[in-house]
Amino acid sequence: MPRAGAADHPCLGALGAWAARHPLPPEAAAASQPWAVAYSGGADSTALLLAAQALWPGRVQALHVHHGLQAAGDDFERHARAACSRLDVPLTVLRVDARHAPGQSPEDAARQSRYRALAAAALDAGAACVLLGQHAQDQAETLLLALSRGAGLPGLAGMAESFERHGARFGRPLLAVDGQALRDWLDGQGIAYVVDPTNADQRYTRNRIRARLLPAFAESFSAYAQTLARSARHAAQAQTLLDEVAAQDLALVGDPPVIKALQRLSRARQANLLRHWLRLHWQAGPSEAQLEQALEQIAACTTRGHQIRLKLASGYLLRAGAGLSYQPPI
Numbered sequence: 001m002p003r004a005g006a007a008d009h010p011c012l013g014a015l016g017a018w019a020a021r022h023p024l025p026p027e028a029a030a031a032s033q034p035w036a037v038a039y040s041g042g043a044d045s046t047a048l049l050l051a052a053q054a055l056w057p058g059r060v061q062a063l064h065v066h067h068g069l070q071a072a073g074d075d076f077e078r079h080a081r082a083a084c085s086r087l088d089v090p091l092t093v094l095r096v097d098a099r100h101a102p103g104q105s106p107e108d109a110a111r112q113s114r115y116r117a118l119a120a121a122a123l124d125a126g127a128a129c130v131l132l133g134q135h136a137q138d139q140a141e142t143l144l145l146a147l148s149r150g151a152g153l154p155g156l157a158g159m160a161e162s163f164e165r166h167g168a169r170f171g172r173p174l175l176a177v178d179g180q181a182l183r184d185w186l187d188g189q190g191i192a193y194v195v196d197p198t199n200a201d202q203r204y205t206r207n208r209i210r211a212r213l214l215p216a217f218a219e220s221f222s223a224y225a226q227t228l229a230r231s232a233r234h235a236a237q238a239q240t241l242l243d244e245v246a247a248q249d250l251a252l253v254g255d256p257p258v259i260k261a262l263q264r265l266s267r268a269r270q271a272n273l274l275r276h277w278l279r280l281h282w283q284a285g286p287s288e289a290q291l292e293q294a295l296e297q298i299a300a301c302t303t304r305g306h307q308i309r310l311k312l313a314s315g316y317l318l319r320a321g322a323g324l325s326y327q328p329p330i
């Protein structure tokens with residue numbers, strides 16, 4: 001791989017700026033903890049791996065997940081091994097069982113098991129953070145996907161540039177980097193990467209958005225990736241405020257919420273509190289119709305004998321004495 005640390009690498013600036021915005025905790029920085037890069041072998045994570053290696057030589061580890069789902073998985077692993085050996089970057093290959101449960105989408109199952117495996121491997125390796133390769137067009141797709149599903153603010157906030165999952169820290173330093181610029185750079189350098197054949201499968205909504213919607217957007221609004229990203233940041237900021245209000249309200253009405261105290265809040269604050277409460281303890285997200293029903297029931301709950309039992313997300317909201325309780329699915 002020629003000129004791996006080239007100064008014109010389109011991800012270098014973004015990675016450095018991201019690291020400055022999200023400094024490592026002092027003990028991690030002092031111990032020179034390694035950075036883990038989630039390396040699929042595709043263009044985005046290849047560019048990220050090269051940028052990380054250029055910025056922190058000798059402190060980068062690659063993590064490659066073999067999902068065991070498609071025949072091409074073995075080729076991806078072979079490619080990852082060869083590329084990391086050329087770059088002199090230590091690589092850990094993680095084999096996961098990504099089969100989906102009934103009712104779960106295959107992509108979601110693969111994503112869940114991937115994050116779990118990456119987090120466990122990063123903790124094992126003592127890595128400070130796992131870096132992911134999503135770029136500006138991925139963020140735009142995420143936003144359009146959220147809009148197409150009628151998502152609320154958490155969905156419209158798009159992908160976070162730093163978050164914690166399964167006890168590990170993750171980062172997405174390339175969210176403002178143009179995907180085409182990154183691929184052009186790799187091609188110009190003669191750096192090979194794999195192309196996942198399922199990315200072209202138009203049965204997936206995300207792929208249809210990428211293949212049809214984004215080109216149409218780009219034709220009419222050349223700065224669409226930046227403007228959509230700005231909208232995502234506004235939504236994320238508003239969601240942070242709503243979470244703060246919900247946390248204050250929850251402290252006021254009790255956890256689990258006392259019905260009489262809940263009824264004293266405005267309907268919008270009740271809805272915000274219930275969403276927050278369900279997400280906080282059970283990562284559950286009720287539909288708009290379910291939430292409306294819950295609010296009706298809470299408003300009608302003015303006598304001792306009034307029972308509440310209704311489906312909320314995939315569990316049940318119940319009345320338990322003076323308060324609410326939630327029964328998650330078994």
Ligand SMILES: Nc1ncnc2c1ncn2[C@@H]1O[C@H](COP(=O)(O)OP(=O)(O)OP(=O)(O)O)[C@@H](O)[C@H]1O
Nearest residue numbers: 038039040041042043044045063064065132133134
């Ligand atoms: N099999 C994998 N092993 C390790 N990391 C992965 C794997 N698949 C995805 N990732 C990480 O998650 C990010 C987003 O994944 P997604 O499936 O959206 O992208 P991708 O098309 O695989 O991207 P890339 O071009 O980097 O391969 C990737 O950039 C990479 O950092």
